[in-house]
Amino acid sequence: MSRFFLLFFCFVFPSFVYGQKIPKKKTPVVSDTTKLLAKKNASSKSGKPSIEKYLIVDFKNDTTYVDTTLTIKKEYKYNYLRKDNFNRIQFANTGQTYNTLSLDASTSYIKPLFSAQARHFNYMEIGDINYYHVPTPLTELYFKTVFSQGQNLDAFFTVNTSKQFNFSLAYKGLRSLGNYQNALTSTGNFRFTTNYTTKNGRYSMRGHITMQDLLNQENGGLTDDDVQRFKDGVEEIIDRSVFDPNFENAENILEGKRFHLEQAYSLINRVDSTSNTKLSLTNTVSFEDKFYEYNQTSADNDFFGSSFSNSIEDRVTLEDFYTDFGIAFNNNIIGRVDFKVFYNDVNYGYNSLVTLEGLTITNRIKTNFFGFRGAYKKQLGSFLFNGEIGANLSEDIKGNFINAKAGYRLSDNLYLEGKVDISSRLPNYNHLLYQSDYTNYNWDNQSNFNNIKTQQIAFSLKSKKYGNASIDVSNIDNYTYFNLQSIDNNTKVIKPAQYTESIQYLRLKIQKEFRLGKFALDNTIMYQNVTSNDNVLNVPSLVTRNTLYYSDEVFKKSLKFQTGITLNYFSKYNGNGYDPLLAEFYTQNQTEIGGFPRLDFFINAKVRQTRIYLKAEHFNSSFTGYDFFSAPNNPYRDFTVRFGLVWNFFL
Template identity: 45%
Template sequence: MKNFFGLLFFLTIPVIGFSQIKTLDRSFKSGGFSNKRNDSLPSGEINVTLSGKTKYTDYKIISFKKDTSYVDTTLTLQKHYKFNFRRKDNFGLLPFHNQGQTFTSLTYDFSESSQFPDIGFRGKHFNFMRTEDINYYQVPTPTTEILYRTGMEQGQVLDALFTVNFNKRLNASIAYRGLRSLGQYRRSLASTGNFSTTVSYTTPKNQYSIRTHIATQDFFNEESGGLTTVALDNFSNGDPNFDDRARLDVNLSDAENNLETFRMYVDHNFQLFSSKDSTNQKNFSNLKLGHELTIENKDYNFTESSLNNDFFGDAYTTTGNTNETTKYSLTNNQAYLEFNSKYILGRFKAKANYTNVSYGYDELINLSSGIDNIKLQGNAIGIGAEWKGAIGNFAVNADAMVTPGSGHLAGNHLYGEALYKKDSVFTLKGRLQLSSKAPDFTYQLFQSRYNAYNWNNNFENIGTRNLGFDFNSKWGNASLDFTNIDDFVYFNEDAQPVQYNNGVTYLKVKVQKEFKFFKNFAFDNSILYQNVSSGSEVFRVPELVSRNTLYYTGEWFRGKPLMVQIGGTLNYFSKYKMNAYDPLLAGFKLQNNREIGYPSIDLFFNARVRRTRIFFKIDNVTSNFTSNFYYSAPNYPYRDMVIRFGVVWNWFI
C-alpha cells in the first residue's frame, strides 16, 4: 500500500515538499482567541512580498484545534532540533542507531492522553501521525515544500506536501513521508510511509463547513533482537576487527514486524442560528449542529521463517514459520451542539459519542495456550462538554467526557487549564488532568506460537492524575508536572503484563533558557529533572536529562545572501536501569541487569539561501575518542559517528 500511494503521489505531483511552520501567538478577547503575529521572524521578512500581493503570513496552516500558523522559511535552532524523520523535537527520546527504528523514552508526558485504549505495540507509534497531527491549509497560491535527508548506510528520507486553494473557501492537500534506511548493524532495515490527504470547505456565508482527511501509514522493521553476548563483548572492548558493525552477530536472523494503519476522519457542522454582535458588527454562530466521524484500523504483523526458541522460549510446535497478525478497529461517531457567545466568554460545546471497538485474532494461534476468547469487542456511549472562555488577559479551557459502564471502553477523562498572559512579558498556565481508562489491548489479550507470549487478562482501569504548571517568558521557560498513577500496567522481565497494585508518583521539572553573547553567539540549555518517589521499581526514568547547544549565527558575503548556523550539542542522561526492547511485542519491558547513561556530542553546520535550508550534522562525534559505552537499550548499541546531509525547499507559485 505504501508503494502504491507513493507512486500515485509522485506521478500526480512531480515536485512536492514538506513545510516548516511557525505558530502564531494568541492574544485574548472576550468570546475566544484572536491570532496575532509572532515577532520571532526577522522584521524585514514577515511582510516580504512573494508574488503579486501575497506575503508569508498569507500562507496559513490550521491545526486540529483550529489554531492558525503560517509557512515559515527562517533558519532557527528549533528547525535544527526538528530536522529528523519525525519532524519533531526529540528531546527526552533516545533513538536507536538507525532512523526509522524505535526510541527509548527518557521521560513521559501525561498531559495529553487518548480517551480510549489503543492496540498497543507502542514502539511502532513514534512516527505515527494521529488525528491531532494532521493539518489543514489556506493558501493564496499553490504551495509546494519538500524535505530530503540521507539515511544510515543506504537510503533516505523524503517528506513532501502540496496544497492548493481552488477558491478562498476550498482547499485540498496531499502529503507523503517516506523513509528507507539500511542501518549499520545486521537486521536493522527500516522502511516507513505516511500518506495523507485533506480537504476543507466552507460555504460563502459560513453556514456549513467540513474538514476531512484520509491517512494510510505503515512501519516495517527488520528485528535483530540486539547483539549476542559474544558480540556485545566485541563491541564493548572496541575490537578493531568489528569496526564494520555488520560483522557483529545478532540474536535474530529472520524476524520482521510491520504495523499498517488506515484512518478516515470527517468533522462537519451546520449553523442553525446566527445573530449580530453589536460590538464588532460581525455575524457569528450562536448554535451549530455538528458531527465528527473517526474510522481507524490497525494491523500488526510479526513474522519469522523459522522458530527461535533460544530467544523467545519454547513454542507449542517445533517446525514451521511464524506469521502472526493482531487486528484492531475503532469507529467513533460524535454528535455535538456548539454555542459561541460573549455571554459565556467564549465557546461551549456539548457532545455525545457512540463508539465501537474490536481487537483480536482471526484464529487461535497457540492450541496449548488455554485462551478461549480470541477477540475483545464492545461498544459504548459517552457524554461530555468543552468550554473555551477568555476575558482580558485570562483564558480557561476545559474538556470532559464520561463513558459509563464496565466494558473495555468505560472510563472518564477531564482536562482543564487556566492561562494568564502579560503582554509579551510572560505567560503562566496551570493545568489539571484526571483520567481513567483500560490498558492498551496488548496487555489484555495476546497470542503467539511462543508459549510465554499468551495471556488473557481482566485488568482494572488505569487511573491517572496530572497537575502541571508552565511558565514562558523572555527570561526563560519552565514547567512542572506532578503525576500519580493508580493500577499502572507494565511488562516485567519475562515480558509478562503485570498490574502494579501500589501507586506511582512521578515528578518532572524542566527548565529552558538561551543566553546570547558577542552578538552572534548563543548558548541554549534544556535541563530536565525527574524523580519517582513511589513505584520506582516498575516505572523507571533517568534522574537528569540535559541538552546544551553552543552555536554561532551569522550572515555571510556582500548583500548577506547566506545565513549560517555552526555549533555543537552536548546530550546527557544519568545512569538508570533502562527498559529493554522486545521485538515480538514491539514494546519495552523491565530489566535489572544493566544501568545505562552517558554523554554524547553532535556537531552541525546549517545554512539558508533564500527559501532553501541546508543541514549538515555529525552524530555522536564522541564515539571516535571514548570507550564503547553508548547504548540505545540493553543489547542495542547507539550509532557510531556518522555524517548526514539534508535540505528543505519551499515554492510559492
C-alpha cells in the first residue's frame, strides 16, 4: 500500500505544481510527428483554432489530430471497444468477450500475461492510453444503446492549463442486462492522463492513472439440448430469456489499478543550420495491481467436475512493478537511438497451498529481474527504418525479442513495408500456475513448459488508389493453449497444453474500396492457412466484410449522411470454446461454427461536430437460419436495432 501512495504522490504532485506556470512565449509540442497530417500552425477561416491543432500523441509518440469526419471507418469503430472488429466476433451481450478469428504471432512482450485474457479486450493497457495537447478545452461524449436495461457511455475531457501542461479525464461505463439469463455485464474504465514540458524544452513528463473493473455474470452457455432447439428455431424460445442455461449462479470480475510515469531530461539540445542533435536521459516508473475472481454460490459438479467446497471463490492476483533508466540520442544524420536498462518485480498467485492426489501445488510465482531494451529509428528521404530489441536477464522469467521494420514510399500514392519479428517468452501465468476450488482446475507447469518461440516475416502495400494488401508468414514453436482434453458425462476437462512441434501460419489480407459517384463498395477479405500435424490452432480459412453504402450532403451541406448494408462472413471451422471459470478460450475439434452471413443496415449522419448512428444489426437472423454462434453453445446476437452518437465540444 505504501508503494501506491509513493507513486501517487510522485505522479500527481509535480503535475499540478508545473500546471500553475503560465508561459509567456510559444513553445513546440514535445513529440514525434510521423503521423501528423497537417501543420500545427493551421487556423480556420473563422479565426478559431483549426481541428489540426487538437493533437493526440500515442504510446510510441506518433502524433495525429482529432478527427470529426463521417467515414466508413468510423462506422466500423462505433462499438464497445471503439476498434475495428473485423477479426473478432462478439458474444450475445455488449461487454461480454469476443472470439478471435485470426492470430497475430508478432509480439514485443517478454514476460507472461495475466490470467483471464478473454476479459482483457476492454482492459486498457499502457499502449492503449493517449496523451493530448489542445488550444481550447475539448470534450467528447460517446453513447450507444445496449441489450435491455442499460447504456454504454464514454465521456472524455482534456484541457491545456498552459502551453506546457495538459491533463485529461475520461470514464467509460457500461451496464447491459442482455437477452439471456444470467448474462449481465457491468464495466467501468477510469483514465487520467497528464503531460508537461518546461519552457526551454529540456524536461518533459507524461503519465497516467487507470482504474478498471469488468464484471460479467456467467451462465456456461446453452445446454446441448437447447442448442438444437435454437438451431431449429422453436417458436416458444424466440424469446431468449426463457432459455435455461447451464447455470445461473456465477460471475467473474477483473479489476486493475495502474500508475505510470515517463520522464526525459535533455543534456544536449542543439539546433543549427547543419544538424539537430538531442541527448536525453529517460526514466519510466510503472506499478500495476490487478486481480481476477470467479464466484459461484453453489458448485456445479456436472459442468466443472468435483470440487473442494460447496461454494466457489477463486481469486488470483498480480503485482507488477517496473522501472527503467535509459539514454536517448537523436540526430538528423544518425537517426534516433534509445537504450534502457529496466528492473521488474512481479508477484503472481494465490493465498493458500493446494494438495491434490498427494501433490502440493505451489501458490506463487514471485521474482525480480533486470533486463534491457533498445531501439533505432531513421528516416532517409522516402526510406524509413525501425528496429527494436529487448531481453530479460533472468533464469526464472526468460524472454527476448527482436524486430525490424523497413518502409519505402514508392510514390505519393504507394507505400511498401516489410518487417521481421522474432520472440521468445514464457506462456501466460495461468498456463504455468492455477488454483481453484474445482479439482480439475489445479496445475503447476513451471518446470514442464518451455518458452513459446515465434518467427514472423510480413509485407504490406498501402495505396489509396489501388487498395491495401498485407501478408505474413509465422512459425511457432512450443505453442501453448488451453485444450479440451475430454468430455465425461457432459463435464469438460480443460487443461493447458504445449505443442512441441512447429506450426506454420499464413495470413493474407486485402482491402479495397470502389467508388461510383456517391456510391461506394468497401471490401476486406482475409485468407488464412495453418500447417501442423495436429489441430491445435484453428482459424477460419476465409473472413470477409463487404459494405455497400451511399453518401451525400443535404440542407446546404449542413447535414452529411451515409447509409448502406454491411455483410460479415467467416467460413466454417472448429471455433474455440469459451470457459467461464478461466475466462479463457480453449481449442476444441468437436463442433463447427461459422458459415452464416451477418447483414447490418445502417444510417449515419453528421451535424456540425455530432455524429449520429442508427443500425439494424443482423437483420437477416430470422430468414437465413438460426445456426449462428460466436463459440460452441454461445449464440451470436439476434436482430436488434441500436442507436447512439459521438459528440465533440470545442470551447
